[in-house]
Amino acid sequence: MSFGEHLHELRGRVFKALIVPLPLSIGFFLLAPYIRELLIAPLFAALRANGQTVQIQALSPAETITVDMKLAVVAALSVSAPWLLFQLWKFVEPGLFVHERRYVHFLAPLSSVLTACAIALFYWILLPFTLLFLVSFGAARPRTFDAPPPLTAPADGGDAATAAGGAPAAPMPFAFPVLDEDPPAPRAGEAWISTRDQVLRVAVPVQKVVANAVLDLADRATQLISPTTEPVVPQLQLLEIPLSVLGGVSQVYRLSEYINFTLLLLAGSVVAFQMPVAILLLGWVGMVNPRMLREKRRWAVFIMAIIAAVVTPPDLTSMLLLLVPLWLLYEFGIVLLLLVPAHKVAQGRVFSVRGAGAGASQAAQTEQRGRRSWEEEPDDWHSPGSRDDDDATGGRSS
Numbered sequence: 001m002s003f004g005e006h007l008h009e010l011r012g013r014v015f016k017a018l019i020v021p022l023p024l025s026i027g028f029f030l031l032a033p034y035i036r037e038l039l040i041a042p043l044f045a046a047l048r049a050n051g052q053t054v055q056i057q058a059l060s061p062a063e064t065i066t067v068d069m070k071l072a073v074v075a076a077l078s079v080s081a082p083w084l085l086f087q088l089w090k091f092v093e094p095g096l097f098v099h100e101r102r103y104v105h106f107l108a109p110l111s112s113v114l115t116a117c118a119i120a121l122f123y124w125i126l127l128p129f130t131l132l133f134l135v136s137f138g139a140a141r142p143r144t145f146d147a148p149p150p151l152t153a154p155a156d157g158g159d160a161a162t163a164a165g166g167a168p169a170a171p172m173p174f175a176f177p178v179l180d181e182d183p184p185a186p187r188a189g190e191a192w193i194s195t196r197d198q199v200l201r202v203a204v205p206v207q208k209v210v211a212n213a214v215l216d217l218a219d220r221a222t223q224l225i226s227p228t229t230e231p232v233v234p235q236l237q238l239l240e241i242p243l244s245v246l247g248g249v250s251q252v253y254r255l256s257e258y259i260n261f262t263l264l265l266l267a268g269s270v271v272a273f274q275m276p277v278a279i280l281l282l283g284w285v286g287m288v289n290p291r292m293l294r295e296k297r298r299w300a301v302f303i304m305a306i307i308a309a310v311v312t313p314p315d316l317t318s319m320l321l322l323l324v325p326l327w328l329l330y331e332f333g334i335v336l337l338l339l340v341p342a343h344k345v346a347q348g349r350v351f352s353v354r355g356a357g358a359g360a361s362q363a364a365q366t367e368q369r370g371r372r373s374w375e376e377e378p379d380d381w382h383s384p385g386s387r388d389d390d391d392a393t394g395g396r397s398s
Helices: 003-019 021-049 063-079 081-095 098-138 213-225 255-272 275-284 290-295 297-311 316-339 342-346 360-373 384-392
Strands: 191-194 199-205 236-242
Touching (some): 021 063, 063 081, 063 255, 098 342, 275 342, 290 297, 290 316, 297 316
16 A cells, blocks of 8 residues: 555544544533542542531632533543544554454453453542542541530429529520431521531522523513413522531642542553553563563562552552552563463464463474464455455565
8 A cells, every 4th residue: 555545544544533432522521410420429428537528619610611521521532442442453454464463352352351440449449548548638636525415304393494403504505406417308597517518508598590681571571471370389499508627627629620630540540550461562572571570570569669659649548559459460460471472372372272281392383383374374354355465465565
């Protein structure tokens, strides 16, 4: 193929690749509030566990919609990643040998499984523990004291407000009820303190808000033309005031900064989980081997500790939560390099048990025979026309 044909093929692949992410971005924008709530849930759980105000702030009018657009694009690219990689693969596939394609066929599913494991570890383990540590690190210890015993009615039927010795007790000061759950049917003006969310809530009537005078005039004209006979049921809404520990640091976070922190931590986790793929590639090209990886294990753990300290927030808990999986992935990469050598993948015998007990000399002979038969083996991933082109060009396209 000439340069112009390659350029035309590249343009076609790029156009096909963008067909899927663009509509998905629009669809995910409608679901962005739910994705945002899903990412904020671990933060609210950490705030609630440390007795902080369960709240997050948006400090600009366009901050919420900007965050939703970012989440929609990230979600669309994540979901359409297989399609994008498939288009990239179809562009580079004609220029590869048959055995080189088999390497990709093995690494692509392995990378997908590792990515799914990284996302699961991030959301259910790494992110909750990281937020729990960071929130508790900045939270102040509340000052506590013993609560007085409740007042009880005397046995002789006297006044309960009379203290011992006949002296009148101090009147009960005004106090808000302290509740674990909100009342199912609060009345207008009713207020209470929510111990679960550390806020003071007040039920107030809903005020009718008109956007402008034109809409107000249209509403009045509609009422004059076709007045409604059904009685209007008054509605209530809840207003809340955040409560914080006396003398403590107010733990209130900005929405955009928290989402950026979350996405950065997620990206670092996904990239770090690709270590077995990198170890396999380096082993297949002969740069590393299982013996060398075992001998350099201490240096590898030291480098992984540095990477975990850079990727995660500056606390020991987050670094350990990422370092331990990285160490396990390092050992898993060594095991894969022993079980899946390059010649076995090239010959398509990854899941075959034939020759499992062969010695080193037999494995070397098999590898040499496989190298001689790579160009002679039929290509199962191409049409007959593509096989003819590969044979005519020596296994590679121009």
